[in-house]
Amino acid sequence: MGFMNQAKDMYKLQKQAKQIKKELKNIHIESEVDGVVITVDGEQHFLDVKIAEAIAGDAKRMGKAFLEAANKAIKKSQTIGAEKMKDVMGGLSGMFGQN
Numbered sequence: 001m002g003f004m005n006q007a008k009d010m011y012k013l014q015k016q017a018k019q020i021k022k023e024l025k026n027i028h029i030e031s032e033v034d035g036v037v038i039t040v041d042g043e044q045h046f047l048d049v050k051i052a053e054a055i056a057g058d059a060k061r062m063g064k065a066f067l068e069a070a071n072k073a074i075k076k077s078q079t080i081g082a083e084k085m086k087d088v089m090g091g092l093s094g095m096f097g098q099n
Contacts, residue, residue, distance in 0.1 A: 030073070034055060036062065
């Protein structure tokens, strides 16, 4: 493959990656553990935290639930992001003759 074709392909992959980044920003993922609901976007930015009144007075329980819910939300977000980027990354390795 000539240099110009590789440059065009690289530009196309960069555009696709930017588009996916935009899409990820608009994806909202919710995770709930023991009355704590965490919402993150596809870029792993926290958007919202809700805490049920039933556990609001129990700092230890609330802290544990918060951490678990946050970790679950981030993991879901990473999985979605990886799935969306799979095609772009596949195209990148194909450019350099890898399978």
